[in-house]
Amino acid sequence: MAIETYRWLVAGGYGDPFDRHVFACALAVAIADPLRPPAVALGLSAECLAAVAGRYFPHAPGLLAGLDPDEDGMAAQAIEEPDLRSLLIANGSCGSVEEAWLAHIIARRSLEPNHLWQDLGLSSRGDLGQLMRRHFAPLAEANFGDMKWKKFFYRQLCQAENIVICKSPVCEQCDDFRVCFGTEDGASLLGHSHPAEVRPV
Template sequence: MSTLARDLTREVDHVFARLMVRAAGDDNDRAFASMIATRAAGGGALPAWLGLDQADFKRLMAAHFPGISPDVLGAADGASPILANRLNERAELLELLLTYRAPSVPSAPWMAQIVASGCMASDHLWHDLGLWNRAELTALMQRNFPELAARNVYDMKWKRFLYKQLCEADGLAVCRAPSCGVCVDYADCFGSED
C-alpha cells in the first residue's frame, strides 16, 4: 500500500471513529459516517455536503452525530457538482427513491438525495457514495427502500438496477446502462463470456 493510500485510510478511519463515538444510535448512522469520512478524506464522488443542501446536511449531522460540527467535511472546495445537463436525471432517480422510501426511517429522504447524487458519478454506486463495500449499499437499500430493494431479485448492480427501474417506468424495453463506458469493470460486464 502506498504512503498516500495509507494516509487516506488513516484519515477515513479517524473521521469515521470520531463520528461513531457521537452516533445517535440510528440504523443509518454507520452508512452516513462511512460516506462523510470518505468524503472528508477526498474519496468517493459525492458533491459537497453529500449532495444535500447545506441546511439539510447540518440537520443530518445534528440528528445522527450530535455535537459534531458539520464542518467535518471541510470547505466545499474540490466538490464535484452535478452537471446541469444531469439535473433532470437526478430528479427522476430521487422521485423513484422517495416513492419507495421506508416511512419508518426518518432519514430515508436524505438518503434518497444522497443515493441519487451518487448515481451521477461514474463508478460502482457503493464506491461513488464512499461506502466501503457493496454489502453496505445493499443493507442501506434494504433499510431505506425495502420494497424497491426487494425487486432486485437477480442481485443486479444497484446503479444499473435503479436506471432499469426508470426505463421500465417509462415503458422502455432496452435501457442504456449508466456511465458504463468509464466504469473500471466494463470488460467484466460487457466482455466475452468465454
C-alpha cells in the same frame, strides 16, 4: 485521512448504529472531496446536511465549519438525478426523514464512476444491500436477481418511460448478463479494512 474522519464520527455519534455508519461513510467521503463542498457532493441542502450532523454527530460541531448556509447541493447535476431521487423516495420503507436524506445522497453518488457502494464510502456491497432492504424495501424486493444497483435504478427509470434498453427479454440469455449481474469487487474508498468495522443492528 477519510477513514479517520469516519472512525471519529461513529465513535462519538448517536442514533441507530447502522444508520450512523452509513451517514458517517457518506460524510467522510464528501468531506474528503477536494473539488466540491460536502453538501454538493451529497446532493443535500446546507440545512439538510446540518440536520444529518445534528441528529447523528452532535459531538462534531466543527464538521460543518465554513459551510455556506445558502449552498444548494440539491440542484440537479444530471438530467436523470431528480427522477432517481423521486424513485427512491416513492419506494421508501416508512417515509422517514432519513430515507429522504438517503434518497438525495444515493441519487447524487450514483453519478460517480465507481460501484455505488464504493461511492457511498461503504465497506462492501453487503452494506448497500442492507441499506436498501432497510430503507427502500420495495426496490430491494424488486431487485430479486441482485442486479448491480446502478443498473437496476436506470432500468427502473427506463421502464417507467417505456424505454427498452435490454438486448434480451430474459436476463440470463442476454450477452450483457455479466455487465449487469457480475461481481462488484474492489476496495472501499474510505479504506475500510473489512466489514467487521460495520456495526449493523
